[in-house]
Amino acid sequence: MPMINIAATSRVVLDNDWAGDPDGLVALAHHAMAPANRITAITSSLTNPMFGPPAGQAQAGVQLAQDLLDTLEQRNPATVQAGLDSTFTGRSRMNPAAQSIIDAVREEDELPLTLVCAGPLTNVADALLQEPEIASRFKLAWVGGSSQGLVDDEYNYFTDPMAAKFVFANQQLDIDQFPAEAYRPVVISVAELDEALRAGGRVGRWLWDHFHGLEVPDFIKFGPLWCLGDSAPLVVTGLGEVTSTFETTSTTPQRRMCQRVDGRLVVADFLASLRLQAARHSTSAAR
Secondary structure: OOOOOOOOOOEEEEOOOOOOOOOOHHHHHHHOOOOOEEEEEEEEEOOOHHOOOOOOOOHHHHHHHHHHHHHHHOOOOOOOOOOEEEEEEEOOOOOOHHHHHHHHOOOOOOOOEEEEEEEEEHHHHHHHHHHHHHHHHHHEEEEOEEEOEOOOHHHHHHEEEEEEEHHHHOOOOEEEEEHHHHHOOOEEEEEHHHHHHHOOOHHHHHHHHHHHHHOOOOOOOOOOEEEOOHHHHHOOOOOOOOOOEEEEEOOEEEEEEEEEHHHHHHHHHHHHHHHHHHHHHHHHHHH
C-alpha cells in the first residue's frame, strides 16, 4: 500500500525509438511507475542508422516496450504499435503508430493528454498529416532540438528533420520543448545506475541487461556519466514543474522552451520508484 494515494493528473501517449539508446526504456519504466500518469498508448518509431539498418527496428522497439511492460506487471498495459522504418515523406501513408496516436487523442476524457516524444517526430507528423484537427486536442512534450532552434547536431532532430519542421509549423499544436541544453544535464553516474539497476528487482535487472547488451558503433566511447534525458518530460506529466524553468516563446499556439530540468528530482524519483517496485514484487512473491 502506498504511503499516500496520488491522483492521476495526466493521460500520456509515449512515442520513442525504443530499440535505440536504452535511456528511452528507463523513461518508459519511469512513466509507467508514476502514479500521476495514465498511459493510454505507446508507439515505436524508427531508429537512427547509427544503430544499424533501420529495417525492422520500429517493430523491435515494440517487442522491447511490451516486454518491459510485462516485466512491470502493468494491470492494464497499453498496446504498443510500431511506426514505419522510414522518415516522414509529407504524403499520407498507412502508419499503425500514427493511427494509435489519433485514436488516443480522440478519446473523451476529463484528464488532459500529453504526447511525450523522446525520439524523432515521424509518428507525430504522420498523425497530424492524416488528421489535422487533432492538433488542438493534445499537448506535445518533445525531447529534441536546441534552444537555438532545430539544429542538425541534435540526435532526435537529425534522425527525421522533415518531420520536426512539419510538426513545429502546425499553428494549432501546443508544445513543451526540452532542448539539448535542458535534457543533456539530466544525468546519473554509470556507477550509481549500475548499482541501482542491479538492486532494482526484476525491472532493474531487465534494464541492466539491456544496458549491458547495448550494441553501438566502435567510434562511440562511454564516459562515467549517462544521460537520462528521455525522462525529462516527467516534470510536466508524472511529477511537477515547480522546480524546473520554462520560457514561453509563443502564446497562440502555446510554445514553451524548457530552460532547466530539475534533474535531481527526476533521477531521485526514478531510483525511489524502482526500489518501491522491487519491494512490491518481493512482497507479492513471499505471499
